[in-house]
Amino acid sequence: MPLISVKDAAFAYDGQIVLSGVTFDVNQGDYLCIVGENGSGKSTLMKGLLRLVSPVKGSVSLGDGLAQDEIGYLPQQNLTQRDFPASVLEVVESGIRGKRLFLNKADKARAQEKMALLEIADLQHRSFMELSGGQRQRALLARALCATRKLLLLDEPTAGLDPVVARELYKTIENINKEQGIAVIMITHDVHTAAFYASSILHLQQTPLFFGKPDEYLDTYHGQCFAGGICDV
Amino acid sequence: MFDWLFEMFSYAFITRAVLVGMIVSLCAALLGVSLVLKRYSMIGDGLSHVGFGALAVAMVLGVAPLAFTIPVVVVAALLLLRLSETSKIKGDAAIGMIATAALAVGVMVLSLARNANADISGYLFGSILVMSKDDLTISLILGGAVLILFILYYRRIFTVTFDEAFARATGLKAGLYNTLIAVLTAVTIVLGMRLMGAMLISSLVIFPALTAMRLCKSFKTVTLTAAGVSLISFFIGMSISYLLSTPAGASVVLVNALMFLLFALIARLRSRKLKPAA
Numbered sequence: 001m002p003l004i005s006v007k008d009a010a011f012a013y014d015g016q017i018v019l020s021g022v023t024f025d026v027n028q029g030d031y032l033c034i035v036g037e038n039g040s041g042k043s044t045l046m047k048g049l050l051r052l053v054s055p056v057k058g059s060v061s062l063g064d065g066l067a068q069d070e071i072g073y074l075p076q077q078n079l080t081q082r083d084f085p086a087s088v089l090e091v092v093e094s095g096i097r098g099k100r101l102f103l104n105k106a107d108k109a110r111a112q113e114k115m116a117l118l119e120i121a122d123l124q125h126r127s128f129m130e131l132s133g134g135q136r137q138r139a140l141l142a143r144a145l146c147a148t149r150k151l152l153l154l155d156e157p158t159a160g161l162d163p164v165v166a167r168e169l170y171k172t173i174e175n176i177n178k179e180q181g182i183a184v185i186m187i188t189h190d191v192h193t194a195a196f197y198a199s200s201i202l203h204l205q206q207t208p209l210f211f212g213k214p215d216e217y218l219d220t221y222h223g224q225c226f227a228g229g230i231c232d233v
Numbered sequence: 234m235f236d237w238l239f240e241m242f243s244y245a246f247i248t249r250a251v252l253v254g255m256i257v258s259l260c261a262a263l264l265g266v267s268l269v270l271k272r273y274s275m276i277g278d279g280l281s282h283v284g285f286g287a288l289a290v291a292m293v294l295g296v297a298p299l300a301f302t303i304p305v306v307v308v309a310a311l312l313l314l315r316l317s318e319t320s321k322i323k324g325d326a327a328i329g330m331i332a333t334a335a336l337a338v339g340v341m342v343l344s345l346a347r348n349a350n351a352d353i354s355g356y357l358f359g360s361i362l363v364m365s366k367d368d369l370t371i372s373l374i375l376g377g378a379v380l381i382l383f384i385l386y387y388r389r390i391f392t393v394t395f396d397e398a399f400a401r402a403t404g405l406k407a408g409l410y411n412t413l414i415a416v417l418t419a420v421t422i423v424l425g426m427r428l429m430g431a432m433l434i435s436s437l438v439i440f441p442a443l444t445a446m447r448l449c450k451s452f453k454t455v456t457l458t459a460a461g462v463s464l465i466s467f468f469i470g471m472s473i474s475y476l477l478s479t480p481a482g483a484s485v486v487l488v489n490a491l492m493f494l495l496f497a498l499i500a501r502l503r504s505r506k507l508k509p510a511a
Contacts, residue, residue: 050402069404078396084270086395087451094392097403101385127450140399147403 001063002027003151003183004049009058011044017056019044021207024200028150031177031184033194033214035226036204042187043076045204046155049185069097072148072182074140076155081136082129088115088139089124095146114142118172134165138172145176152176154186158193166190170197191226241475249369250361250428250481254467256376257425258485261437262463263383264418266456267394269442276313276415277438279328280422283309285356285431286335286342293346299371303423309335310419314411336431359430359482361474372424379417386413391452430482437463440489447496448503466492 002025010020019041026032036042047053048060050073062068072095093103093111100107115121118138123131128139137157144152157173158166174197177184188194194201195214203210203217203226210217218224242248261277268274284306291301309331316327343353355363364372383390393400393410400407418438426434445458470485477484 052401067404071403073399073402075396075398075402078398080270080272081396084395085446085450085452085455086391087453090391090452091395094388094395095399095403097405101388103388129450143399153402 003030003063003066004185005059005061005063006049007059007061009048009055009060011041011048011053012056013044019048019204019206020057022058022202022204023208024202024211026151026183026185028183029177029181031174031197031199032186032202033198033200034185034187034202034204035189035191035194036209040204041206042204043155046153046185046187049153066150070148070150072144072146072152074137074144074152074154074157077137077159084129086128087124088120088126088128088131091128091139092124092142092146095143097147111142111146114145115139117145117176118142132165133161134169137161137169141169141172141176145182148182151183152185154184156187156189158188158190166193173197237476238472241472246362246364247471247475249364249366251468251471253364253369253372253376253424254428254471254481254485255464256372256380257421257428258437258441258463258467259460260376260379260383260417260421261425261434262441262459263380263456264414264421265438265440265442266445266452266459267390267414268418268438269446270394273317274435274439275325275328276310276317277418277422278435279313279332280306280310280419281426281431281434282332282339283335284423284426284434286337286339288356288426288431289339289342293342298427299368299423302426303375303420306419306423307416310415311412314415318411339431356427357430357432358480359426359428359433361428361481363427375420375424379421382413382417386410387456390414395452428481429485430480433482433486436486436489437467440486440493441466444489444493444496447493447500462492462496463489 004026006022006024009022010017012018022045034042034045044053048055050071051060051068089111092115093108096103096107096111112121115124118141120135120138120142123135128136131139154173158169161169170193173184176182195218198214200212201210201214201217202208210220265274268277284302287302287305288298291298313328313331339356340353389405389410392405393407397407422434425437429437441459441463442455444462445455449455449458466488467485470488471481473479473488474481474484
């Protein structure tokens, strides 16, 4: 049974349909990249997957025992966080969900484990606002991992990072996907990377233009066009 | 040397004012950290104006001031929150409209009610003479409730304050916690308003958080430092007010302002020390 199942979903914004005809499943261990230009409906779909907006047609359903508070999410970078007083530990621990009001030992151990996985354990008492862009994304990724055991949703995780740091982050995400078996859904502008790491690609332009394997994608017209090849419109 | 301290607390009304003020200072500082970081600090200011209007109406109608004002301000808080989240009118403009309209209602009502010996300046800038025993009881109970709710929901308040998008995405009812913060702020402001004055009460929300943020870099230390700074500033302010016979509200606000400058200066000196000498 898939973790998330989207069936012929359409989404509207201010009464206008901005995205329609989306159908796909994400299963355990999948790595789906969603690509498309600005305004193509990527962010709307992400909100739909997080069930912050409901589809006006079709359905988005969580399956396989996945509850809403078991989704790990890395939002688009948020400028106000850059002057927010919080330690890395506080940020990471804020990912832990559940009914308890206070953290128990197991929760704290979980946060430590995720920070170790992302190689930021030595930064845990540092202030979040003093971190570099790459370190900040790692802290937020550790927070997302505290929230989930099954599914990570990433919204342009490498935006604004320099290429070396971005590549390291992609490697880390690949490890999380392969070694922990956590399914990844990622929005990105970076088609080459998407094609390299993903197990499937969804290209949106108000409606899906392509959904399938990365190598097939690169052979298609849209893939070549979006990956920087020649394209006449 | 500290004889004046015993003398000060020998007046029952001063003791009551200090007790109410301490609990209000504490609650305001704790909530203030979240409000300032969410860029909602002007909500506190707007609410105090609404509180002034409601208090004036309660006075003229002869109904119990707290029992009437608290619900009105809580409703206003919910309204302001809705407005700043969803409305086409920008949040700060919405607050400006509601605040000045409420202020105007208060002034009109007080000036029309000839029989009430309306002391507008007492409402606007506070008075320590107003705390009755009942007020003290209500303040302690409500202030205690604010404190307990804040501590119980501290972790979730942090999560929602730090990143509302993440909180919502991972199933936390962010709207509920925003509402909780707004309601607790409304109660705190009403409790402190008559003591501090409608024009001055929002400083208790804004100053301690900003002061603490000069030096502290984690949410926990900011919260604890804000609480400490707020309590100390209130106590010093009240003492100055007693010793120099100055208005309590203004004295407390000035001490808060000096604390801010002091912390900002220390932060400046510290960052200079960290940089290598040229």
